[in-house]
Amino acid sequence: MNMILNTDSYKYSHFAQYPPETAAISAYIESRPGGRHDHVLFFGLQMFLKEYLTRRISMQDVDDADELVTAHGLPFNREGWELLVNRHGGSFPLLIEALPEGSIAPVGTPLVQIRNTDPDFFWLPTFIETALLRAVWYPATVATVSHYVRRIITTALERSCDDYGDVLPFRLHDFGARGATSLEQAGIGGVAHLVSFMGTDTVSGLVYARRYYGEEMAGFSIPAAEHSTMTAWGEEREAEAYGNMIEAFGGEGKMVAVVSDSYDLYRAVSEIWGKELRSKVEQMGGTLVVRPDSGDPQVVPVDTVDMLGSIFGHSVNNKGYKVLNPAVRVIQGDGVTPETIRIILDRLMERGWSAENIAFGMGAGLLQKVNRDTLRFAMKANARQDTSGKWTGIHKDPKTDPGKASKPFRQAVICENGDFAAVPLKDLGDRENLMQPVWEDGQLLKDWKFSEIRERAAKGA
The missing domain is CATH 3.20.20.70 (Aldolase class I)
Known part of the structure; x- marks a missing residue:
């Protein structure tokens, strides 16, 4: 798994496109308003961090990527990647912050934020957009769909059932494994469903819950x-x-x-x-x-x-x-x-x-009939730091589609009127920032357990 090749083709030329005085780039991921749901259940980042981002880049990875990318017709930032191997031992010099997994936030709330920790790698946060966004939008969307169904069923049970505590966790069963595009998708989507329910026939979802979230047995059949x-x-x-x-x-x-x-x-x-x-x-x-x-x-x-x-x-x-x-x-x-x-x-x-x-x-309605636009997920740069240390807010605001406007400045998330709300980090003051560092320079800083995530999601209902 060569992370240098886990991106889009056009990303290889971006290292030479930023202003020369750039020392850091910050970017964030959100589910933009206008999608199928008004809240999103954030889940799944930890799988990506453990499986992909903790893998160190080797000089062999650099050589292999150089050969492929150059033959593909694009410039290759060999100097940058060699520096990453030699200075950082192949670890990515990045800081990633995120809401606690299992949080249920209004759409438009930053879920993940990333920036580089070494000024020579200002190009790296947006280079991994493809992999990072994909790692977040799919499990979060499946978890949101499953949780939405849980709310539908809960409403019906509250109306018509005397005691539904033991009934509810098994009202929606995951039949989606055979309709997924791959074993990995079945595992990621399968464990996302298990945040809200305990019934499943997707065995790989159980494997992923055990491997990435320390849950011995997350579901039953x-x-x-x-x-x-x-x-x-x-x-x-x-x-x-x-x-x-x-x-x-x-x-x-x-x-x-x-x-x-x-x-x-x-x-x-x-x-x-x-x-x-x-x-x-x-x-x-x-x-x-x-x-x-x-x-x-x-x-x-x-x-x-x-x-x-x-x-x-x-x-x-x-x-x-x-x-x-x-x-x-x-x-x-x-x-x-x-x-x-x-x-x-x-x-x-x-x-x-x-x-x-x-x-x-x-089945398909749970794990397959979703895409990035279901919840309008996007990752956008929101701030640039220059060599003097000053941060400047950056954003997009297309007049042809105001719904794609992004947030300037590094972001914080606070609790306001009982719900999550985004504020620029510079305006946080003494309020608590609910975005927590989860990964820095090759080290996992948070290791959420599945039981914690389930409890958080249940409270957020």
Whole structure:
């Protein structure tokens, strides 16, 4: 992993483009207003710092980059990179500040700020923009989407469930691993989801939580069927396939999920689960989770809850909503988005059912159907220091798109009226700056634990 090559082509010529008296450049990352959400859950920087930025540049890296970049048709700052190896042992002379991971901040709040610590490397903070911005926007966006869904589900549970403390963490399950572009994306997105929930089938998310945040076990799953294991029995033996799931994985306090739409979901629920296997389900001592996996996602799962209720019965909780027999529940894992989750929960409650009767599995909508513009992430230079030590604010303010205006001067973040707010560092006064140094000159200064991040995110809700 050669960090010299972890950038955009045009960055290689930027070392010669700054004013000659430049001694330092400061830049910051924010989610600009105008995106899909008005708050962002900041998460993921620590993975990049541990995996990439702590790696030292070697002279072999310099040689390899020189050969590739020169052949690519661009100037190569060999003198600068050799100086980094010889003076700093290959470590990046940079200071990175950030909000504590798990913080939920209004869009427009600086999340990360970077500057060089050696005046000969004024070109370095913006050189790593590509890698640093990518390291922040993706996990923060997934974490924000997941947290947004948590708020939707929480609202429904507060309205319709007596005690949802143990229910909420498992209402949204990550089904996104196979839709991710790579193992690394699945790991980064998978662990971002786990900030707000504890249900996942993305194993790499568990690995990343353990590797980068010291969490021994961040999420859980249950035995579950897929279409291949059900259709392998043939349609005529569908009931045997379902019965085998109960026999193999059922038991006192256990849960087992069975996809039930291989042929005819409504027949499977009414005839197989409702008649042939009803006694097995009721006697197994655990919970069968029926998974409808096709049809209109706004209709079919609600119908499934209705059918299971008419077969297995229900109780009525203190808030007046129906709760299925503990032997059965439903999980919807097809066509799931934040919008469909809201619609499904509303329709359930309109029919008198508590939101606790259903869970959701979200795949592409969680890990893949996001991009940098979902939350309008950007990294922009905000200050320049000259050789006399004076800092000057710099910014962009395009008249053709005022929404892209950036913040001048080095930034601080304060708590104001119970929320985060940005102020120029020069105007901070005696107020506390919530931006904390997390990395300096090759050293990790903060090592956030996953439990801390989860607690912070829960408080920020």
